[in-house]
Amino acid sequence: MASVLSPPLPRTFRLPVSGRYLGGRLLTGLVAVWGAITLVFFALYSTGNPALLLVPPDAPPDEVERLTRVLGFDRPIPEQYVTFLGTVLTGRFPDSIRYGENPLPIALEKVPASLALGATGLLIGTLLGGLIGYWSATARSSWLRRGPLGVAVAFESVPTFFIGILLVLVFAVNLGWFPATNGRGLPGLVLPAVTLALAFIPAIARVFRTALLDVLQAEHIRTARAKGLPHHLLVRRHVVANALGTTLNVVGIQAGVMLGGAVVTESVFGWPGIGQLSINAVQNRDYPLVIVCVLVIAAGFVLINLLVDVLAALVEPRLRS
Amino acid sequence: MTVVATRTETVLDVRDLRIGLADTPIVHGVDIRVPAGKSVGLVGESGSGKTLTALAIAGLLPPAITITGGTVTLAGKQLSAVADRHTTEHRVATIGVVFQNPTPSLNPRMRISKQLHEALPQGTGRREAAARIAELLGLVGITDIPKTLHAFPHELSGGLNQRVVIAMALARDPKLLIADEPTTALDVSVQAQVLDLVDSLRERLGLGVLLVSHDIGIIADRTDEVHVMSEGRIVESGPTADVLRAPRHAYTRQLLSATPSRLARVAPPAKAAEAAQTPQLTLRDLRRSFSVRGREGRTKHVALDGVDLTLHRGQAIGLVGESGSGKTTLARIVVGLERADSGEVRHDGLELSKQTREQRRQWRRDVQYIFQDPYSSLDPRLSVAQTLREPLELNHRGLSRAEVSRRIDALLDEVELPRDFRHRHPSELSGGQRQRVGIARALASEPTLVIADEPVSALDLSVQARILRLLARLRAERDLTYLFISHDLAVVRYLCDDVVVLRDGRIVEQGRTDDVLRNPRDPYTQTLVDAIPGGSL
Missing domain, CATH: 3.40.50.300 (P-loop containing nucleotide triphosphate hydrolases)
Known part of the structure; x- marks a missing residue:
């Protein structure tokens, strides 16, 4: 339809958002990443000599002193901070204490697994959250309007790890449908992804519901009704499409929350992603690896939000001009 | 003979139309007849039920409000009170509707071309659609057709959007055009252009027009017959010129005397x-x-x-x-x-x-x-008294509570609001009462x-x-x-x-x-x- 109807204007390709806007967003993102790693850097000092964290509690004093000198912790803090930022910029981080090599490839290697889990969780959550929100805004039966949303909110008030353990108990241990832990591939993905999704279904559902109710009140819906459009077209093109913009922004924010949730979920289910890696790194006092993990997660958060901004501009033409 | 017959053809015949919200009646029996090629006005103030009457005829009432009685006959076919598929189809084919706020009446995330295509009869072929859309936009006096088609509503002016809405209303060759305050949101000169357009379309296409408005000036200029509506009833009907020259009902007289051009001027101080x-x-x-x-x-x-x-x-x-x-x-x-x-x-x-x-x-x-x-x-969270207290206390430090309270009373007296309104919140006030509070707030700073x-x-x-x-x-x-x-x-x-x-x-x-x-x-x-x-x- 669009091809014939599109007017004979020169159809130049235009980015949905201006390069300037994108650049601005990217810059804010870089500042956010810098803030995150700086915070971690100084958090390590707030507890005293970081070398103390790295050695066993019963290490002899000369061993502590040796390590302090090797890792450069005896230098003035500003100097250490500059050196640290230098390592971030060049990507040549101090070797991981556990693995004895540059921690960056180790962290990056885990990204695909985390991405698979996060994306699946996000997808399940958005679809289910959208469906529940849609029902709660438009269903005729009051059961369908209130029931699913109520259940979702009930799940939200229970911590992620508890739900994870519950799911493992029911679907892995009792029913044996999915592997309990250390699963690989699709069957192993199901339980952690559902756990993640449950955490953010309610937020999506509520925002989508409010957005839908707003749009249903809008004057252009009356215009669309006056055209006598079939119900499914009215809903798809005029109601849902206009409710997506606000909802997408919340998906972006929730994606960040999910990154945090992923750390817990991955370790509950033994999913070999960046979350599990960072927990292990903390437990092993692998200080360089912790910083790299934080760096990767922060960058991931920034990229996801950038993507959401572009998507939001795609579905919401008013944002483009 | 046939000429006379077409001239007196009735597009819309409403008899004893009643509308209610649950058990509360809102419109109590309204009769309106719109002949082809004529313009009929429905005039009244907000809350008179004129917009609900128009929406009921078009089948666009909000879900909670229903038609509770009476008949609507559209182009010779009586509509059933409950909207079934045939009724809806007949309505959609026969009525075009133009709304008050042109830009919000269009879908913000859809290009004009697509919104117009949707308005064409179901199953219109592509080539045919493109030709028809160009024709419609020409009909409503839009000159830069390619640019308009490519635009989103927020990129066009209100006047242009109202032309698009009118083009959409005309897309299915309706016999009746319902225009609900079509120009209230527009500038005066654009208002005149849009109303001229509706007039010329009525003549060229032989449309029956039901013009709903609170503006008695517009009704006077643009309609052949008028119905004056107040509190859910039509209190006076007849040829526009007669009704406005010699109004019989007190409400019509009151409306006329309130038009700004008829207000008696007070001599400047x-x-x-x-x-x-x-x-x-x-x-x-x-x-x-x-x-x-x-x-x-x-x-x-x-x-x-x-x-x-x-x-x-x-x-x-x-x-x-x-x-x-x-x-x-x-x-x-x-x-x-x-x-x-x-x-x-x-x-x-x-x-x-x-x-x-x-x-x-x-x-x-x-x-x-x-x-x-x-x-x-x-x-919305502040009561009238709190709204007035703010500037009083800010501008006269050290006023006693009793003095502030006395001044609030004096301000309410001055803007002719009852003193016990001080405890009300804006949601409990009408538009005119709110504006009085706004004036009192300005006066509080002397x-x-x-x-x-x-x-x-x-x-x-x-x-x-x-x-x-x-x-x-x-x-x-x-x-x-x-x-x-x-x-x-x-x-x-x-x-x-x-x-x-x-x-x-x-x-x-x-x-x-x-x-x-x-x-x-x-x-x-x-x-x-x-x-x-x-x-x-």
């Missing part, structure tokens, strides 16, 4: 003339521009292009212009909500930027603002200069008349100076001695209101004067 020598506000060569980011990159929009204006003590000046003329920017600069790029604003001889702290505080008290929309300009930005344009005619009388009385009693912004020349004529016409950020004409309205020298003022509805009243 005698003191005004002698005080008129002292300039209170002087604007010299004010300039302000905004940079706007649009499709063609950044462009500079000049809002004020060198404005000189002097307001004398006790004077009431009307500032007239269409949207985008710069009148609101000017008002915002005068009250200090915005800064000019260059030029100077002197209040009581002092330039704003050179005031001391104390002078600045005094100036803030002296200059008060009355807003256009009484619904959004009051804090101003000398009041800037009113379209203070009555959101109100019903009779309420508008009462607020205008109040403003005139307050001016006389308090020796106020008014800068009164309005698009409605009749309102300006009632309240203001002098008028300034602004266009594209420049003053094109100024002088005594009566002189300017009688003998406009600038062609733009002429079009504004010509566009005042109600010329045939």
Whole structure:
């Protein structure tokens, strides 16, 4: 339809958002990443000599002193901070204490697994959250309007790890449908992804519901009704499409929350992603690896939000001009 | 014989239509007949049920409100009260609807081309659709068709969007066009263009038009027959000219007497003339521009292009212009909500930027603002008393509680609101009552200069008349100076001695209101004067 109807204007390709806007967003993102790693850097000092964290509690004093000198912790803090930022910029981080090599490839290697889990969780959550929100805004039966949303909110008030353990108990241990832990591939993905999704279904559902109710009140819906459009077209093109913009922004924010949730979920289910890696790194006092993990997660958060901004501009033409 | 038959063909015949919300009746039996090629007006104030009647005929009532009785016969076919598929199909094929707010009436995230295509009869082929859409846009007088089709609604002006909405209403070759306040949201000159368009379409296509409006001037100019509606009933019907010349019902007379052009003018206060020598506000060569980011990159929009204006003590000046003329920017600069790029604003001889702290505080008290929309300009969480207490306590430190309370009572008396309204919240007030609270809030600071930005344009005619009388009385009693912004020349004529016409950020004409309205020298003022509805009243 669009091809014939599109007017004979020169159809130049235009980015949905201006390069300037994108650049601005990217810059804010870089500042956010810098803030995150700086915070971690100084958090390590707030507890005293970081070398103390790295050695066993019963290490002899000369061993502590040796390590302090090797890792450069005896230098003035500003100097250490500059050196640290230098390592971030060049990507040549101090070797991981556990693995004895540059921690960056180790962290990056885990990204695909985390991405698979996060994306699946996000997808399940958005679809289910959208469906529940849609029902709660438009269903005729009051059961369908209130029931699913109520259940979702009930799940939200229970911590992620508890739900994870519950799911493992029911679907892995009792029913044996999915592997309990250390699963690989699709069957192993199901339980952690559902756990993640449950955490953010309610937020999506509520925002989508409010957005839908707003749009249903809008004057252009009356215009669309006056055209006598079939119900499914009215809903798809005029109601849902206009409710997506606000909802997408919340998906972006929730994606960040999910990154945090992923750390817990991955370790509950033994999913070999960046979350599990960072927990292990903390437990092993692998200080360089912790910083790299934080760096990767922060960058991931920034990229996801950038993507959401572009998507939001795609579905919401008013944002483009 | 056949000619007579087609001429008297009835497009719409409504008999004893009743509408209710649950068990509460809202419209109590309405009869309307619209012949082909004729325009029938439905006039009344908000809450009269005129819009619900129109929506009921079009089958667009909100879900909670239902038709509870009566019949609607559309192009010879009686509709069932319950909307089944056949009824809906018949309605969609026979009725075109034009709504009040053109831009919100269009889907914000769909290009015009697609929205128009949707409005065509189901299953129209692509090639046919493209041709038909071009034809429709030509019919409603849109010249740049490719650009319009490619645009999103927010990229077009209100007038252009209303033409698009009319094109959509015509897309299925309707026999009846229902226009619900089609021009209330538009500038006066655009209003006239849109109504001219509806008139010409009615003649060319033989449409029956049901024109719903609160504006008796528009009804007078544009309809053959009129029904006057009040509280869910039609109180008077007949040929428009007869009804308006010799109204029989008291409500019709009341409506007519409330039209701004018929309001009896009060003589300006005698003191005004002698005080008129002292300039209170002087604007010299004010300039302000905004940079706007649009499709063609950044462009500079000049809002004020060198404005000189002097307001004398006790004077009431009307500032007239269409949207985008710069009148609101000017008002915002005068009250200090915005800064000019260059030029100077002197209040009581002092330039704003050179005031001391104390002078600045005094100036803030002296200059008060009355807003256009009484619904959004009051804090919904504050009661009337709290709204008035704020400026009182701020401007007169150390007032006792009893004294504040006494002053609140006095303010309520002054704006003619009952004293026990002090405990009410904005949601418990009507539009006119809210605007009175807005006026009382401005008076609480004991101003000398009041800037009113379209203070009555959101109100019903009779309420508008009462607020205008109040403003005139307050001016006389308090020796106020008014800068009164309005698009409605009749309102300006009632309240203001002098008028300034602004266009594209420049003053094109100024002088005594009566002189300017009688003998406009600038062609733009002429079009504004010509566009005042109600010329045939």
